[in-house]
Amino acid sequence: SQLAEENLWALSVHEGESVTVNCSYKTSITALQWYRQKSGEGPAQLILIRSNEREKRNGRLRATLDTSSQSSSLSITATRCEDTAVYFCATYPNYNVLYFGSGTKLTVEP
Template sequence: SQWGEENLQALSIQEGEDVTMNCSYKTYTTVVQWYRQKSGKGPALIILIRSNEREKRSGRLRATLDTSSQSSSLSITGTLATDTAVYFCATFSGSWQLIFGSGTQLTVMP
């Protein structure tokens, strides 16, 4: 597997709190994608960060990428109950083979 520490985790927080999810990868990559999967749906891309960017923001989302430690994080500020989902990091291996990490089940309680 090209993924390291990102075993399927479960996080449960209260609405309004901030949360950070982490993943680490083993093989060289130039881009890390974060997908969100809501119950009964397919994953949807929420943010993409490249190796020449240390940080990327999109609304309440913030992604970081540290190529030296081969790790990426996704933070969500001011969480809402609608942020409840599984969050995956993913990166390409080979030509166009997108490989997903194990995911974090985030539950935001209203």
């Protein structure tokens, strides 16, 4: 079973719209990370949100964390075609290993 999991396999929006990707996790955490993987590339970290933080921003990106419901969301405002990618949440349920969800594939259409 997945220790971290995005709730949708795929999403499609038009350029300029806002979109939210959700994630749920199964263990206690000290931090949750969001990564983005563009086609042909490795994943790259977007945001790290600590367990004592409720919200974290990075430009057009906003991550929230709700430790009581063990869930997180990543919102992107004013989407662009270059935001097209797979978005992963990831957590460290044990000491050394980062576990990734299956990812949500976001397509931003012109």
